Amino acid sequence: ETGVTQSPTHLIKTRGQQVTLRCSSQSGHNTVSWYQQALGQGPQFIFQYYREEENGRGNFPPRFSGLQFPNYSSELNVNALELDDSALYLCASSTQGGDGYTFGSGTRLTVV
Amino acid sequence: GENVEQHPSTLSVQEGDSAVIKCTYSDSASNYFPWYKQELGKRPQLIIDIRSNVGEKKDQRIAVTLNKTAKHFSLHITETQPEDSAVYFCAANQGNQGGKLIFGQGTELSVKP
Numbered sequence: 001e002t003g004v005t006q007s008p009t010h011l012i013k014t015r016g017q018q019v020t021l022r023c024s025s026q027s028g029h030n031t032v033s034w035y036q037q038a039l040g041q042g043p044q045f046i047f048q049y050y051r052e053e054e055n056g057r058g059n060f061p062p063r064f065s066g067l068q069f070p071n072y073s074s075e076l077n078v079n080a081l082e083l084d085d086s087a088l089y090l091c092a093s094s095t096q097g098g099d100g101y102t103f104g105s106g107t108r109l110t111v112v
Numbered sequence: 113g114e115n116v117e118q119h120p121s122t123l124s125v126q127e128g129d130s131a132v133i134k135c136t137y138s139d140s141a142s143n144y145f146p147w148y149k150q151e152l153g154k155r156p157q158l159i160i161d162i163r164s165n166v167g168e169k170k171d172q173r174i175a176v177t178l179n180k181t182a183k184h185f186s187l188h189i190t191e192t193q194p195e196d197s198a199v200y201f202c203a204a205n206q207g208n209q210g211g212k213l214i215f216g217q218g219t220e221l222s223v224k225p
Contacts (some may be wrong), residue, residue: 033212042118042201042215043156056212090155098144098205101213103155 003027004093006104013111018079021107025072025093029100031055032074034066037088037106049074050096078109086111114139114206118216125192126224133219135202136184142204145178145185146213150199159200160187192223 003026013019025032031050035043045058049068063079072093078085088108094101115138125131137145143164148156162169162176162185169176173192178185185204189196199220203213 040218042203042218043213045206045212045214048212056206058212101146101158103157105155 004091004102004104006089006091006107008107009105010108011110013081013109015081015083015111017081018077019081019109021076021078021089021091021109023074023076023091023093023104025074026100026102029093029095029102030072031094031096031098032068032072033092033094034074034076035090035092036060036085037090038084039087043090046076081111083111085109114142114204114214116202116204116214116216118202118219120219121217122220122222124222124224127192127194129192131189131192131196131221131223133187133200133202133221134184135186135204135216136182137204137214138183139204139206139214140183141207142214144205145176146203147174147176147187148201148203148215150201150218152198156201189221192221194223194225197221197223 005024007022033048034046037043047057048055052068065077068074088106090106092103118135146161149159150156173190175188199218202216206212
């Protein structure tokens with residue numbers, strides 16, 4: 001295994017609900033990046049966390065938010081879920097310089 | 113904003129033939145270009161990467177070339193095998209940010225036995 005773990009693996013939520021996805025980083029990595037991958041598309045960068053602070057953000061609305069903890073694990077929170085939020089959510093851990101960039105297995109979110 | 117274009121979107125080859133996938137990027141500050149293989153329902157797996165101080169890199173049947181002047185890079189797979197069938201993504205980092213990758217749209221490679 002890669003050492004980057006995500007939970008849960010699958011999730012079904014109703015439109016308007018809130019969801020929290022979790023990611024543990026690989027040993028020795030201090031940076032976590034989150035991506036959204038819609039079906040048939042490439043991953044889209046949501047944001048990155050380094051030293052518990054957001055360090056870069058893609059073109060996603062504020063209802064997408066995150067946290068990073070002192071052990072470098074991270075959470076992705078999405079409020080007011082919309083049907084278009086249905087996707088595979090991937091996290092990747094790395095060093096701050098991007099070395100060892102490794103993806104987790106992802107969380108498949110379905111919004112109904 | 114920064115953009116990575118990838119072609120073709122689908123590619124079908126006979127086993128043993130070569131496959132080439134091409135990408136262009138827009139951010140002149142990008143200096144890291146990885147390629148990922150993603151099988152159905154699985155995570156993207158890094159197969160090869162190249163940095164801007166190198167023009168070509170090879171790992172067994174896989175090679176990547178980079179032309180920084182033209183802002184394009186290519187993946188070459190020789191002696192393709194059915195297990196090479198998957199979706200391949202190119203990516204480029206944004207500026208000098210090591211952790212933000214901009215991905216291409218993907219190429220679905222099918223290797224027919």
